[in-house]
Amino acid sequence: MADTxxxxxxxxxxxxxxxxxxxxxxxxxxTAPAALDDTTYTPFxxxxxPTLELDRxxxxxxxxxxxxxWQRLGTYTAGLAIDDANARGLVGDMDLIVAAxxxxxxxxxxxxxxxxxxxxxxxxxxxKLNEMLAGGLRPTLFLAQLSNLLAGNISIVHGxxxxxxxxxxEDQAGADAxxxxxxxxxxxxxxxxxxxxxxxxxxxxxxxxxxxxSLLRRxxxxxxxxxxxAPGAITGTLGGFVVMETAAHARARGAQGLAKLNAVASAQAxxxxxxxxxxxxxxxxxxxxxxxxxxxxxxxxxxxxxAIPTVLEREVLGALTRPLAVRATGSRFGWxxxxxxxxxxxxxxxxxxxxxxxASMEKLEARYEQAPRDILVTGFxxxxxxxxxxxxxxxxxxxx
Amino acid sequence: MSAYRDHAGRPxxxxxxxxxxxxxxxxxxxxxxxxxxxxxxxxxITRFPIAHLRTTIAGTVDLPNExxxxxxxxxxxxxxxxxxxxxxxxxxxxxxxxFPGPLMLGMPPVETEWPDRFRLAAKxxxxxxxxxxxxxxxxxxxxxYRVAAFASVGEKLAERFGTRGAPIALSTAxxxxxxxxxxGVEAIRRGEAEAAxxxxxxxxxxxxxxxxxxxxxxxxxxxxxxxxxxxxxxKTRDGFVMSEGAACLVLESLEHATARGAKVLGILRGxxxxxxxxxxxxxxxxxxxxxxxxxxAIADAGLxxxxxxxxxxxxxxxxxxxxxxxxxxxxxxxxxxxPISSNKSMxxxxxxxxxxxxxxxxxxxLRDQVLPPTINHEEPDPAITLxxxxxxxxxxxxxxxxxxxxxxxxxxxxxxxxxxxx
Numbered sequence: 130m131a132d133t134x135x136x137x138x139x140x141x142x143x144x145x146x147x148x149x150x151x152x153x154x155x156x157x158x159x160t161a162p163a164a165l166d167d168t169t170y171t172p173f174x175x176x177x178x179p180t181l182e183l184d185r186x187x188x189x190x191x192x193x194x195x196x197x198x199w200q201r202l203g204t205y206t207a208g209l210a211i212d213d214a215n216a217r218g219l220v221g222d223m224d225l226i227v228a229a230x231x232x233x234x235x236x237x238x239x240x241x242x243x244x245x246x247x248x249x250x251x252x253x254x255x256x257k258l259n260e261m262l263a264g265g266l267r268p269t270l271f272l273a274q275l276s277n278l279l280a281g282n283i284s285i286v287h288g289x290x291x292x293x294x295x296x297x298x299e300d301q302a303g304a305d306a307x308x309x310x311x312x313x314x315x316x317x318x319x320x321x322x323x324x325x326x327x328x329x330x331x332x333x334x335x336x337x338x339x340x341x342x343s344l345l346r347r348x349x350x351x352x353x354x355x356x357x358x359a360p361g362a363i364t365g366t367l368g369g370f371v372v373m374e375t376a377a378h379a380r381a382r383g384a385q386g387l388a389k390l391n392a393v394a395s396a397q398a399x400x401x402x403x404x405x406x407x408x409x410x411x412x413x414x415x416x417x418x419x420x421x422x423x424x425x426x427x428x429x430x431x432x433x434x435x436a437i438p439t440v441l442e443r444e445v446l447g448a449l450t451r452p453l454a455v456r457a458t459g460s461r462f463g464w465x466x467x468x469x470x471x472x473x474x475x476x477x478x479x480x481x482x483x484x485x486x487x488a489s490m491e492k493l494e495a496r497y498e499q500a501p502r503d504i505l506v507t508g509f510x511x512x513x514x515x516x517x518x519x520x521x522x523x524x525x526x527x528x529x
Numbered sequence: 530m531s532a533y534r535d536h537a538g539r540p541x542x543x544x545x546x547x548x549x550x551x552x553x554x555x556x557x558x559x560x561x562x563x564x565x566x567x568x569x570x571x572x573x574i575t576r577f578p579i580a581h582l583r584t585t586i587a588g589t590v591d592l593p594n595e596x597x598x599x600x601x602x603x604x605x606x607x608x609x610x611x612x613x614x615x616x617x618x619x620x621x622x623x624x625x626x627x628f629p630g631p632l633m634l635g636m637p638p639v640e641t642e643w644p645d646r647f648r649l650a651a652k653x654x655x656x657x658x659x660x661x662x663x664x665x666x667x668x669x670x671x672x673x674y675r676v677a678a679f680a681s682v683g684e685k686l687a688e689r690f691g692t693r694g695a696p697i698a699l700s701t702a703x704x705x706x707x708x709x710x711x712x713g714v715e716a717i718r719r720g721e722a723e724a725a726x727x728x729x730x731x732x733x734x735x736x737x738x739x740x741x742x743x744x745x746x747x748x749x750x751x752x753x754x755x756x757x758x759x760x761x762x763x764k765t766r767d768g769f770v771m772s773e774g775a776a777c778l779v780l781e782s783l784e785h786a787t788a789r790g791a792k793v794l795g796i797l798r799g800x801x802x803x804x805x806x807x808x809x810x811x812x813x814x815x816x817x818x819x820x821x822x823x824x825x826a827i828a829d830a831g832l833x834x835x836x837x838x839x840x841x842x843x844x845x846x847x848x849x850x851x852x853x854x855x856x857x858x859x860x861x862x863x864x865x866x867x868p869i870s871s872n873k874s875m876x877x878x879x880x881x882x883x884x885x886x887x888x889x890x891x892x893x894x895l896r897d898q899v900l901p902p903t904i905n906h907e908e909p910d911p912a913i914t915l916x917x918x919x920x921x922x923x924x925x926x927x928x929x930x931x932x933x934x935x936x937x938x939x940x941x942x943x944x945x946x947x948x949x950x951x
Contacts, residue, residue: 170661236660243647244659251647255578259577268745270741272810272937274638277940278809280940281702284805290818302680333660334640341673397694
């Protein structure tokens with residue numbers, strides 16, 4: 130019971146299962162995946178976006194118009210986390226670390242430009258490209274595309290004006306956003322921090338990118354550890370933000386904690402024969418292990434289903450030589466890229482707070498029906514980056 | 530021990546290596562001599578056609594025997610960052626493949642660009658080049674992923690320079706380079722690492738990016754005489770000039786640097802930031818966040834405003850920025866504002882690289898006790914009452930420099946950089 134423990138005092142979650150705590154508790158209890166769209170982006174199934182009443186978190190229509198779906202989703206989810214932490218009064222000095230991808234391209238314009246110019250000789254096409262882009266790009270679209278403008282919109286809409294950083298780097302950026310935010314709070318650089326990310330799945334521009342690296346599953350839905358027939362991720366709309374503060378800070382304002390965030394570790398292996406990625410995560414676990422109780426260890430896995438990291442994660446977890454109950458959140462919500470790790474931290478905090486653990490969805494996911502005391506969160510990124518976090522339940526006596 | 534700790538008991542962070550790539554040249558000495566001489570690196574764009582463009586000038590990096598125009602943005606970012614890091618590591622006397630700390634990489638968002646789109650379209654012709662067909666045609670083309678994924682630049686640099694842990698790639702718009710340095714300073718102060726490789730790099734001078742800035746009316750359209758277009762703090766300024774480049778700083782705890790006998794080039798003494806909730810592209814007219822960021826950096830350095838001898842400006846040359854920066858200067862320093870000058874008058878606005886490049890120039894100002902000028906200062910703006918070191922470099926006693934960086938999205942980051950301890 131240390132005053133300097135990092136508590137998670139608020140979570141914001143949006144997925145194809147809906148928004149907020151109740152919708153996600155229900156989704157974790159269910160053994161079916163959240164909503165799936167397997168026709169619009171054939172051959173890639175996606176978990177689509179839920180309908181959001183944007184006015185509830187982004188009251189000004191003018192603000193909504195300045196954003197595209199990705200920034201709206203992130204801004205909305207960040208607001209849910211601030212409300213969940215009852216921290217509206219603390220936003221002036223709140224740190225903000227966002228894991229961001231790129232904003233939406235104007236897909237219709239891209240299609241029109243390429244269709245018109247691809248048949249032309251390159252020199253002529255380059256000149257016409259200037260003309261079509263200068264006439265066709267909406268001025269405000271640039272701001273909706275800029276990665277750091279998700280943080281900018283969170284500042285504008287919710288008034289979060291402490292330190293503001295935007296990390297870029299797909300899944301790994303989400304892990305480092307949580308890691309650095311927690312480190313700054315622990316160090317006393319910031320009284321309270323908001324960290325997270327968002328990913329909007331119905332996007333051809335992003336599907337094209339991830340398909341370039343063969344990261345996507347083709348064909349019907351299958352649970353994450355049961356995709357040997359066609360390894361790959363099924364992308365899912367996901368927003369995940371957490372509010373963190375020290376135990377002392379939370380108690381002083383009478384805020385209940387959902388869970389303690391005890392450790393976040395990240396690494397980046399080359400994933401070659403010389404640098405497989407096993408060692409750094411084994412070391413990270415070795416630092417966490419002394420704090421864990423006996424028995425089956427519950428794990429919320431960020432496994433994407435992509436071929437290489439799925440094998441890597443199974444090997445790393447298998448080498449821990451203790452019984453595990455693993456749940457791949459991607460089976461329910463899909464791969465939310467930058468949002469995956471922060472969302473899994475939020476889901477782990479929710480589980481610890483409610484004394485629940487997700488139902489098993491496949492054979493590899495061992496039964497676990499107790500109230501978890503510890504949860505290990507993993508983040509083996511689809512392309513590069515490995516991360517691990519340890520959260521634990523807050524005993525009732527430590528709450529304010 | 531206390532010689533290695535700052536006023537707040539934290540490890541003092543030293544700079545032991547600097548690397549620079551800008552339109553003025555490759556390498557610290559070429560850049561610094563051009564900057565001291567007041568030379569402009571802004572030119573007519575030749576990298577892509579300029580027909581139909583409102584702005585036809587930019588700062589572009591030319592490399593001997595390499596066609597930077599044939600590269601996509603992320604390849605340029607990688608190349609410039611690599612050159613800057615190699616120079617910085619050589620200066621610091623550190624081996625290239627085993628850096629004793631993390632990589633903090635400030636870079637722009639990257640994506641698949643038009644030349645690759647056209648290549649894919651050609652590959653599937655006469656099938657209409659719509660997204661589903663292009664996506665299918667690009668299946669497994671890992672080379673495209675390796676230039677368009679955000680993690681890819683950091684991955685390559687981390688591998689080349691052997692930095693430790695997961696590299697962090699970050700963006701705070703036009704404050705990015707300063708944020709990268711700040712993250713490195715924080716990691717050393719926390720004791721996470723003895724050293725950090727901080728890089729700010731940009732290479733986005735390509736048609737679509739230029740058009741995007743142009744549509745926001747952010748760019749100078751003074752196309753007739755490129756070298757005269759960037760006019761920070763001057764009455765007839767009409768926007769910034771897009772540019773590119775990179776800077777790398779080797780940051781180390783002073784104790785680590787001293788123990789290995791490294792030459793200390795300066796001290797990264799303070800970092801301050803404050804975000805603004807006013808508007809996506811404009812500061813709150815009260816200047817609150819800009820003022821707070823400057824004050825936070827000076828306080829973090831354990832100094833009073835009076836101890837700042839020179840300010841390396843954000844100084845973009847947009848009517849708005851320079852007015853706000855003046856307001857901030859007066860609020861922080863009162864009547865006794867120190868001289869302020871803008872490197873962007875010569876190299877243009879290097880965007881994600883700017884904060885790091887300007888920190889590097891600040892260190893060189895400290896080294897040589899000279900203030901680089903703000904060129905193109907022909908008609909003073911009566912609303913800007915600051916000493917902007919007009920047109921000609923000036924010898925001056927410089928102990929502490931404040932370097933300002935302000936970006937879209939309300940991002941304000943300031944650094945205080947000081948000379949090496951005697």
